[in-house]
Amino acid sequence: MFVYGTVADTGKEIYKGIDRNMQPELGNVMADKSGTIEESGTIAESDVVMETGTLMCIYENESNNLIVKDKVSGYNWFSAVQDTMYDMESANKIWQANMKSLFILAYTDLKEDKGDILKIQSGTARMEVTLSCGHNVITVEYIFSDLEITVAFEFTLDDDTLIVRIPENGIKEKGNYGVVSIEVMPFFGAVKNQTEGYILIPDGSGALIKFEEKAGQAVSGVQRHYIYGPETVEVKNQDYYTEAEGIKTVSLPVYGMKTGDSAFIAYITEGDTDASINLALSGYGVALNRVYAEFTYRRTYNASRAQIDLKGTSINLIDYRITKEMIPGDREIRFTFLRGDNADYSGMACTYRNYLLSNGKMVRRNCEMFLALDLFMGIKEKRIVFDYFVKMTDFQQAKEIVEELRNLGVNKMKVNLIGWTSGGYESWPVHFPVEWKLGGVSGLQELTQYIKEIGSRLYLQSNFVDAYMENGRFSKRNDTVKYGNGQTVTNDQKDRYLISPVQAYTNIQSQLNNFTRTGADGISFERIGSYIYYDYNKKRPVTREETSDYWAKILSMTRDRLDSVAVYGGNTYVLAYADRLFDIPVDCSGYIASDRSVPFYQMVVHGSIPYTSQPGNLFYDFDRQKLQWIEYGCMPYFELTYERSFNLKNTRYNHLFTSYYSEWIETASKVYHEFKNRLDGVWGQPIMEHIQLENDIFRLTYEDGSRIYINYRYDPVIIEGFEIKAMDYIAVLKGGVIK
DSSP: OOOOOOSTTTTOEEEESSOOOOOOOOOEEOOOOTTOGGGSOOOOTTOEEEEOSSEEEEEETTTTEEEEEETTTOOEEESSOOTTTEEGGGSOHHHHHHHTOSEEEEEEETTTOSOEEEEEETTTOOOEEEEEEETTEEEEEEEETTTTEEEEEEEEEETTEEEEEEOGGGEEEOSSEEEEEEEESTTTTOBOTTOSEEEEEOBTTOEEEESSOOTTGGGSOOEEEEBTSOSSOOOOSSOGGGGGGSOOOBOSOEEEEEETTEEEEEEEEESGGGEEEEEEOTTSSSSOBEEEEEEESSOEEEOOEEEEOTTSOEEEEOOEEEOSSOOOSOEEEEEEEEEGGGOSHHHHHHHHHHHHHHTTSSOOOOOOOOEEEEEEOEEEEOOSSSOEEEESOOHHHHHHHHHHHHHTTOOOEEEEEESOBTTOBTOTTOOOSBOGGGTHHHHHHHHHHHHHHTTOEEEEEEOSSEEEGGGOSSOTTTTBOBOTTSOBOBOTTSOEEEBOHHHHHHHHHHHHHHHHHHTOSEEEESSTTTOOOOBOOSSSOBOHHHHHHHHHHHHHHHHHHHSEEEEESOOGGGTTTOSEEEOOOSSOOOOTTOOEEOOHHHHHHTTTSOBOOSOGGGOSSHHHHHHHHHHTTOOOEEEEBSSOGGGGTTSTTTTOOOOBHHHHHHHHHHHHHHHHHHHGGGTTSOEEEEEEEETTEEEEEETTSOEEEEEOSSSOEEETTEEEOTTEEEEEOTTSOBO
């Protein structure tokens, strides 16, 4: 439920609660001349110009908007919609204001504390503007006197990149009002349908949204893709491994747009933990497609409370509140402009990869070919009187499986043990002692020693984020995450909780010696690579950014002690530490807007950190999904057990429906040898280009020029002079060697 309207004809919007999706009237589109030289106009005397060898950036003093001119291609990028491309008179005043705004400020009355969120657009708001300039730097202060709020932006031009920055000390609040969020250049590069090109969003592996009409798009509203996981904190009853089938995490703080032979990629370099990537399609409000970032400065939380009515019935009253304190920190977005052959999602991926590597935010690890092998050990089965421990693979049996693979010629493995702790899987937050029914610590040490001797590596899968009440060893009052209203975050059954990031860090610190004594090469961490959250615990509150910092410190500390770490999920903050990534999606969430998935994430990471997606033994169509492994650069990966999987049917791990090692070990060996023999030369290289040549036919190009052609069709094809069998691929390696 929300209220929408204008305030004193100043272009303000008001929302009650947190639902901001609205469908105002649709304006009329005129002939689209965006980006053409003819529309650029002249530079007024009051305008401020920055210039590099490839770009010119004009700050229009009269409209308080930006124009970025690509001096090489001649294309112009506008932060405001130009009158020549849209009939402004056909849109209502709110949308006229939106289209003319460099930013949109959401704010609230902190004194009244009613949870109302109001908006004001920079394009029409009453405000004072002060401007100062340095070498290719423009600093602009926007002073909203009525609100007693000041917002400062810094614009810097550096080679092919425009840097838009909101410094922490640039936000000043002197009255009753506080900033809730800022939408940055919400109409930058906005275009109408039928324009050649697309929007890229980092949904899952990556999704493309073409500029064309789609069923349901006009009422779909603004899609908010919260970076690094959902904004809300919750404990789900479902096993989070199954989430791969639904909504995917936005792991990279980037978005992009391609129009014709020009493109930009925008990547958030500060404030990413409290930001969303917003997508609005033509038909929502106005007939223009746009994508932009929104920074959160204050969070909305549910202050629900119980109340007894006249009949004695308890009623849960839902009431929203805004946090008093502003989330600290600078905010920054870098817009890098691409042209020609680089103006596509491949060029965007290469640009962001280079940024991460050159700034130490991702490190190139050993990406040699290996077989990724998960071994599920054990879990408790709930029974009426006493729980029963279901042993699926003990340490001696694990050794037998590895030996059998070794005898089949698999000489490089990364083995990950799941459910090795006392009580087996889901014994969180308890990790020690080692489960004696599996062989105890001595059995584990023998296994780790053997795996080291054969030149492979062993990881112990652990979870320091979740906690089950039945396992004990934590304080529900002191160690768990709290909502803004002080209530503890839990599931419906109130038996599962989230551990505070501060406590999680303390727990791993206290247990690292135990991990070291096992002889394991490293720890594979569940959750922390795909999930951050805030904690309103009054004794030790934690922001989302601080949570990501704790996760990074855990990885760094573990790497120093055990030499190696693996992570489930691949959020940006883990890329400087991880030696392996699990559960990297090979598709997007499948929203109405998305036209197709692309391996954008994989193009950023490949050649730096090896990764896996879904285990091959859980594929519904092994041959097709093996090709997808190749297209997306995934290592071959299986999750196996010594016992048959039907033993898990009454446990909370019953999604592992086929895992008996005798049925899969030859397949695993065969795929390992196939990948090693045909693809070994490309594993350590970045993917430079991914392109769809025809329906179901793709080409990958690697750093040294090697190419892989993939044919998903059930018939052979000849493409670019190469014959590719049905449901097969060929690798054309450097020097022309074909495999």
